Amino acid sequence: MSVGTHPTFENSPPGTVLTSPPDGSAVDRATGAARRVVDALLRTDRGNANLARVAEELNSIAEHLEEHAPAVAERLIDMWNGEGVTRHDPVTGPENALAPPLVLEGLPDGSVRGTVTLTIPYQGPPGHVHGGVSALLLDHVLGVANAWGGKAGMTAQLSTRYHRPTPLFEPLTLTGKLISVDGRKITTAGDIRTADGQVCVSVEGLFVDKSVPRPR
Numbered sequence: 001m002s003v004g005t006h007p008t009f010e011n012s013p014p015g016t017v018l019t020s021p022p023d024g025s026a027v028d029r030a031t032g033a034a035r036r037v038v039d040a041l042l043r044t045d046r047g048n049a050n051l052a053r054v055a056e057e058l059n060s061i062a063e064h065l066e067e068h069a070p071a072v073a074e075r076l077i078d079m080w081n082g083e084g085v086t087r088h089d090p091v092t093g094p095e096n097a098l099a100p101p102l103v104l105e106g107l108p109d110g111s112v113r114g115t116v117t118l119t120i121p122y123q124g125p126p127g128h129v130h131g132g133v134s135a136l137l138l139d140h141v142l143g144v145a146n147a148w149g150g151k152a153g154m155t156a157q158l159s160t161r162y163h164r165p166t167p168l169f170e171p172l173t174l175t176g177k178l179i180s181v182d183g184r185k186i187t188t189a190g191d192i193r194t195a196d197g198q199v200c201v202s203v204e205g206l207f208v209d210k211s212v213p214r215p216r
């Protein structure tokens, strides 16, 4: 798949931000607040917080948003206009409350890198990141690395090795880099490391040059 006008390491300066950082718009601020709510719901005291009132107020907010939601087909067209994926994907999207969100920059050697601190909503083993969340993050990092490397595709296979439990509540650095292209097949590698450089998870992905058409 051609990456079109998407920046690549050959045509863009080092440090180019490849994701959409939150821009202070109302939707980004609302999404940030929703993330806080998800985190706070998991942290709050089950006995003392007024959860019945919280449920009522959150349902009222959801009703307001649903009342103003266009048909899904229409919303998908709008969503995929312009920059598309990076504002709503579940890893980097500032408009997606499921996304931490991770901000990725492109480096001159063709790799991409981002740092994120994950909290309780992403927990698997006690105090540590869920393995599926690590795979989700790395799949996306590899996808962005492919675009930065100049050749994008869909994930065909993602081999994941969990070297040690990945800690919550401390900065993690994620990197990815396109390693090779063989016809339509793209091989890409990446990992998650702690601040002192310990590898927690490493992946190798096979991507195939194919895309699903944008809705119109």
Ligand SMILES: CCCCCCCCCCCCCCCC(=O)SCCNC(=O)CCNC(=O)[C@H](O)C(C)(C)COP(=O)(O)OP(=O)(O)OC[C@H]1O[C@@H](n2cnc3c(N)ncnc32)[C@H](O)[C@@H]1OP(=O)(O)O
Residues within 6 Å of the ligand: 001, 002, 003, 004, 006, 085, 086, 139, 140, 141, 142, 143, 144, 147, 152, 153, 154, 155, 156, 157, 183, 184, 185, 206, 208, 209, 210
């Ligand atoms: C406009 C763009 C701007 C970019 C801007 C980017 C910025 C923003 C980045 C977003 C980053 C998102 C990153 C998330 C990426 C996903 O989440 S993608 C979603 C998850 N993946 C899928 O849903 C894919 C589902 N699978 C499929 O659609 C198809 O099976 C595939 C993978 C496309 C391959 O199908 P196909 O096109 O028919 O290809 P096929 O002929 O079967 O295979 C081609 C070759 O690959 C090999 N192959 C295929 N699958 C496998 C496999 N699993 N294992 C080993 N070999 C395999 C075949 O053996 C064949 O090899 P050769 O014979 O050529 O040597």
